[in-house]
Amino acid sequence: MISLAPLHFLPYHNAVEETDYKVKLDIFEGPLDLLLYLIKREELDITEVSIEKITRQYLDYIDTFRMLNIDLASEFIVMAANLIYLKSRTLLPKQEQPPEEEGDEDDPRWELIRQLVEYKKFKDAAGYLARREEEQQGYFPHQPERPELPPVETDPVAELSIFDLIQAFQKVLKRFESEHDFGQIVDDRFTVADKVEFLLTELQPGGRRRFQTLFEMATTKAEVIVTFLAVLELMKMNQFRVRQDLLLGDIEIERRAES
Template sequence: MNQINKKDRLDQLPDVKINDFEGPLDLLLHLIKDAEMDIYDIQISKITSQYLAYLHVSQELKLDIAGEYLVMAATLMRIKSKMLLPTEFSPETEGDENDDPRTDLVNQLIEYQKFQQAARQLKVQENERQAYYTREEAAVPKGMQLAHLAPGLTIEALQQAFQKVLVKQENAQPIHRTVTEDQLSIGDQTKLIKKILAHHPQGIAFEELFQQNYSIPKVVVTFMAMLELVKKKQLTFQQESELGSIKLFNLGD
């Protein structure tokens, strides 16, 4: 007889087990959705019966049941018993939602739903991000020579100066900002650099060419424009002393 009852309960329940859920709230939400109930008006008697049926089947299948599932079972039984008890009518408490013993449970389920939705959105973003490949920072090739560097100035020193500018610009950006695509070109930045250097015949400090409102992409494009001018022998870098400030000088057209 017990074997028949066990089989009947298994046939009445969907083909899922306690192990398929992340916790008692997850199981409750599944039962509510499967029964097409309004989460704000849970048929607590029906849900409690279904919930307990899952626990009984899991026990008969000798599956481990976490204590939190048993705590929820006790909570459902308590709510069910309160709803079965007659309540005294009071004009002062008429329509008071706090008298509904399901209120706390409904609030928990709604909050859990919000976390589930947020987790799904984060998962989508994670999958989208995995479709991108971030190239690792490339080291400066050994033995590389850059024209028009003053004696003592190395590629590494120039690279360090650029990294300092990047950090400074990143720290200067507001925490909350709207991301927009800058319409940049190396050609435009080379013209701007040549115009600035034309007004500074005595040279200008490397970091002064990066204005405070420059975005990170604009900083990168500006640096590439500098290297392009060096390549064309229209600009040179100089460093008066080791670890000293790097200056840019115009070499003419």
Template sequence: MAYQVKIENFEGPLDLLLHLIKKNEMDIYDIPMAEITAQYLAFIDAMKSLNLDVAGEFLLMAATLIHIKSRLLLPASEEEDLEEEEEDPRAELVRRLLEYQKYKDAAERLDAFPQLQRDVFVRDFVEPEAEPAAETEFEAVGIYELVEAFRRFLQEHPEAPVHEVDTERLSVTERIHGILDLFSQRENLLFTELFSQKPDRHEIVVTFLAMLELVKLRLIRLMQNEKHGPIWLYPSEDGGDRATWPVDEETLGYH
């Protein structure tokens, strides 16, 4: 069975590009096109591996990055040398990124203002005793960090090239209930603890979709205390009574 999910957190290709630029501490005015293109394409491949539909705008940006990269690699012709210096092929992309960053910052500042019937105040987050860096502050994990974590996990657990007899497999809702059941015994869960010792591609994809649904339903929070560090799952403070949530195949849209 093929599972499909619409990811509203992906705001578009410019948002992904800004994430990659910030993560790698690149100069937005002097973007290394070879590196950023390779990372962007790797991210798109990870989305496809997780059975996520890649929107056309993401593929269009991929084509744009490849086009800019190829223009930078081509040697300048004699006619171009005689003419005035040609504009940097990255200039238009940089302008779009700066414009997007301006409006994104403005939206974040507006979102930070108190809003009626929206703000919920919860107790301070307590770091688990199992973590060695007790003084490191935890931060929420975004969708890009989550996809990157699953991309690394897929690389570490490649699918074995063997013939497999199809049997009744784990569904997304069954995986959701399984994760929620673990919280009845634990206060927090490490990302890698959700998988068996030798997970197959189906288990990885279903777990990824289950985590996305749990975050969307505000039943869990994903936290990280260092760059590229381990991801921890915590029950959400404002998720209410989890037993009252209608988590089944029909309401989630998986048939």
């Protein structure tokens, strides 16, 4: 399931008709979460981080957030500036390193690596405690009679984060840009409300669709962006949830069954 930190999704003013619409999600993830996600995706050890590669990927995410007019927390911008600074230092010869306290170390990455290691320790500990709490909820002081319960729906085996969803959206957008000619202007003033209604019509209760197929009808970049914002809104409304039944498999959008 997607773990959701407070980011505010605003309309894409360069392509989407100006409205007062906002999407607000609670996404409990920050810049260090994004860095750990990028490192894990590259299957690297934290101590083997390539500042140049991670910086480029991190800035790609920032660009996507800005394209969606996400009101980024200041920590994301501070981390971006810090990564660019570290990248610039790695390009300098040792004799030209800045005469600052942090310049005493041979590798300018170490302070960031220490932060990531410590953060991962706390994150893993919090995850362990959450699992223990869930296990303890299954214990009872007295053994009751076993009730007959309907079969419980199993959750997806692969955990997803909001960054997985953003990455899937980036792939859709890149594929769309490579397959479409933007020389022809199309007047499509879709709003998020329009796309919410469209997606609810396309996906009946209990139905599932691959994430990328939701954009097959789009004819412009603006429509792709608005469709993605509509997916986020439907997630916030608890109408849609994201699934990935196999690790590295297709991401699917599932509409919750009506109770």
